[in-house]
Amino acid sequence: MESVLVSACLRGVPCRFDGRAKAAAEVDAVLAGRAVVPFCPEAAGGLPTPRRPAELVGGDGHDVLDGTARVVDDTGRDVTAAFVDGAHRALAKARATGCAEAVLMPRSPSCGCGAVYDGSFSGELVPGDGVTAALLERNGVAVRRAPGV
Ligand code: SF4
Numbered sequence: 001m002e003s004v005l006v007s008a009c010l011r012g013v014p015c016r017f018d019g020r021a022k023a024a025a026e027v028d029a030v031l032a033g034r035a036v037v038p039f040c041p042e043a044a045g046g047l048p049t050p051r052r053p054a055e056l057v058g059g060d061g062h063d064v065l066d067g068t069a070r071v072v073d074d075t076g077r078d079v080t081a082a083f084v085d086g087a088h089r090a091l092a093k094a095r096a097t098g099c100a101e102a103v104l105m106p107r108s109p110s111c112g113c114g115a116v117y118d119g120s121f122s123g124e125l126v127p128g129d130g131v132t133a134a135l136l137e138r139n140g141v142a143v144r145r146a147p148g149v
Contacts, residue, residue, distance in 0.1 A: 004102065010103070013038060024149045037094075039093050041089060046086075060126075071131065086131075105149065109130050110130045113143045114128075116128045
């Protein structure tokens with residue numbers, strides 16, 4: 001059976017920064033018939049739950065991987081290292097479980113695909129990918145924004 005990596009918060013795991021999960025019937029439909037591998041890169045990177053919200057500053061996840069942008073929480077704490085570590089752990093998990101695709105939570109600084117918050121903590125979105133989405137994409141894992149959430 002084909003395996004697919006999925007943001008753990010979309011599978012009922014309460015690992016979001018606010019200690020909650022996020023679910024939608026549309027996500028379940030996309031995953032139907034496949035072996036689901038839930039994974040939370042922020043938890044895997046060593047961040048606690050709940051935690052302060054964080055956003056990408058100075059660029060998107062690709063820029064973080066290139067060392068030209070950072071991930072900062074709303075207190076100003078730099079959490080870049082944890083986000084990058086979590087991304088590498090997500091890639092390792094995808095490889096170990098044979099996932100060629102990842103279905104990821106939209107807008108997250110880790111899991112977001114195509115749009116992320118702009119770093120001002122004002123709810124504004126800009127084009128770009130989260131750190132994990134960027135690393136997966138760079139390593140041949142197809143990333144897909146989860147529908148309905
Ligand atoms: Fe969900 Fe990804 Fe955020 Fe973890 S890092 S809570 S899996 S969006």
